[in-house]
Amino acid sequence: MRSTILTAALLCISPLVAAEVTPIEFNRDLLVEQAVQGQISPPAIRESVYRVHADGEVVLLPGTGSITYNFRTGDSAVEMAGNHVEPAVSLYQPGVEGSRTSNDNRALNALSMIGNSVRILSGAAAGETGWVVGKHGGVEHLIVDFDPGIYDSLSIGDLMQIRTVGAGMRLTNVDGVRVFNSSPELIDAFNDHGAGITAEGKLRIGVTHKIPAKIMGSGLGRDHVYTGDYDIQMFDPEVNERYDLESLRFGDIVAIMDADHSHGRTWLGGAVSIGIVSHGKSDSAGHGPGVTTLFTSREGRIEPVIDAEANLKNLLEIP
Secondary structure (H helix, E strand, C coil), X not given: CHHHHHHHHHHHHCHHHHCCCECCCECHHHCCCEEEEEEECCCCCCCCCCEECCCCCEECCCCCCCEECCXXXXXXXXXXXXXXXXXXXXXXXXXXXXXXXXXXXXXXXHHCCECCEEEECCCCCCCCEEEEXXXXXXXXXXXEEECHHHHHHCCCCCEEXXXXXXXXXXXXXXXXXXXXXXXXXXXXXXXXXXXXXXXCCCEEEEECEEEEHHHECCCCCCCCCCCCCEEECCCCHXXXXXXXXXXXXXXXXXXXXXXXXXXXXXXXEEEEEEEEEEECCCCCCCCCCEEEEEEEECCCCEEEEECCCCEHHHHCCCC
8 A cells, every 4th residue: 555655646746757758769670689598596605605794794694696586576675684685586607618707608698688588498487488687797697587486396407598689779869878788678668657758858767766876886897887787885874764775676777876887887977877776785895786787878868767666577567
């Protein structure tokens, strides 16, 4: 009931809904569709099983990889006893080189776009389909989600194929905005939920949070944003409260203010970048919930509008 009331209130005041926009257009007919494959990754524990938190606490916690049964798209990315937990299902492709940094795994991560269709090829759930919902750097995992009814049929090592389309996407009716990691299905979903181009030539899009670039951590300084993510540091309780960071969920669409991702992740006053929350919290120094880039504008030609329903679960209608 509370969610319904909040949504109704936002609809009354949100410029995203109230103002006229032109749907986002892109070079749809030029995009190439290809197949990439991955398998469900096992969880991994380092030689030292402990994580050292920024306050000095030493703990053993679940982390990356595996099938995560009880945290999926739309669930809290903060309220958990975990470190860098990836929601739903984690994929990787060791390939002929047997490495997470292999060309094969890099292709799985870079070419797969948020919203691309995933089909299970092996195991008890073979034939079922789902969605790409995130990317995680460092371990170089691709994160996918499915109908909750099939999770008990999944096994580590199950092979999956992604129908990749979206690499090479360019927005054609707005200047000064670059797009990354986005599928045609995701752009269509944004349009269906009120996003679009304003009369002033800006991309208006709903976000759950506006986050200052000054608190972004691990992942800064990369020379591209086609793979992986960078982390929201949550070590200052006052900042967490001011920006409502404790409410972050997997799949939230967020705006990073004063951040340019055109050729990597940097601080730039006036720039705006839009991303999706892909992995969960961490108390390790410099880390936190991870954000995978979707749009960026050096010139600030993105107008983020707060919308509590701006989550991939609603955009893609994930059960």
